[in-house]
Amino acid sequence: MFQRDRIILFLTFVYIFSLTSDLFAGDAKQAxxxxPPVFPSGASAEIQKESDAVCDLLSEELSKGGTIQVVNRTELKRLLDERKIATGKQKKIISYSAMIRLEVTTSQEKPIAVLRVIDLSSGSVLDSVTIKGKVLLADIGKMKQLCLAAIKKAGVIESGKVRIRALGVKDTEKEVRMKPFAHKLNIAFNLALGQSKKVMLMQHLEASSSMEESLLLLMGLSQLPGNRQFVPQADATIELRVKEGDGIGKTFQETPIIISVRLVDAKQQNNKWIETTGKVKEFDALIKQAWDKLSKSLDIIEPGSATVVLKEMQLRRKQAEAEY
Incomplete structure (x- = not known):
């Protein structure tokens, strides 16, 4: 009986190892x-269900062919749950190259889905696609091809580009009516930055990450190329704000609305808020005006300025240590 139990235990171990061997395979495959999808609070159950289905179908399609290792949201949750209850020193069990995130906004008549592929070696958005309306099966195929092409670029750092980290829209908690506009502004600016030839858009994993992203980093589940633990410093950050003006005696469409944009470079030389003011009904045009103003400011940011600042800080620290 004892021998039989040992055989069963051995076969069980072999089976589990065969299921997880790809996760321990190091750089054999890009992972x-x-x-999980992101959608605004209050999104309908139908939108949430469809978003979940899109992520599941995309995971399934990407897994075909065996060229990359896909860790879907179900597997990720299991790994994170196990990590929470585990004791003792834990090894890194995933070495992954990129993250795929689907973000859905429902502020328009039809939902808008934005799929982003994020390079974990640089924190940059490798590629993105926007789909207006319901995501169809044909769209899943397009998403798959975009992801496969983008993942091939993971780990490749383009020189001569300004590294920009978008921190999202601030201070919308008290202005409930502005939340859909804030969401739309954030998506529009991220898309514009991602398409700019002079900018490398970096994802801010610490400040605007989801629970899953945070846990992957904090719990040591991720391993960036070159055994790095953190993404490189950005040359500048962009902050956004949307505020409602005085609407007394006005319809909502006629209510004043203010878009504020602040570009802060690594040297802290540029940190003024740039405002664009108009009416709620003009919001789309105001976004374009705000972007045009920001584009002019981007020209004064020097690529690699963050590296210079970090080197200066290291030099000052060494001098202080020597003097102490």
């Missing part, structure tokens, strides 16, 4: 984490 991609498909994170």
């Amino acid at each position: 991609v984490v498909v994170l």
